[in-house]
């Protein structure tokens with residue numbers, strides 16, 4: 756079995772970190788506005804405030820009103836599972 760073409764897993768991890776940091780700002784966490792901008796900038800998704808609030812509520816495990824990198828990764832895992840035809844369950 757040959758390796759798939761495209762970015763390596765290492766490059767993907769670095770890319771995820773870079774994307775998160777570019778949107779999270781100095782506090783290194785995404786607030787609702789930053790989450791909305793990230794969705795628009797990275798996925799061309801223009802979610803309304805209700806959708807963004809629902810996402811924040813679902814992903815914000817520690818309930819501080821912000822998404823840290825590990826909470827952001829829950830979103831990425833969910834999207835990756837969807838692209839793989841699976842439902843993410845935690």
Ligand SMILES: [Ca+2]
Nearest residue numbers: 815817819821
């Ligand atoms: Ca949080």
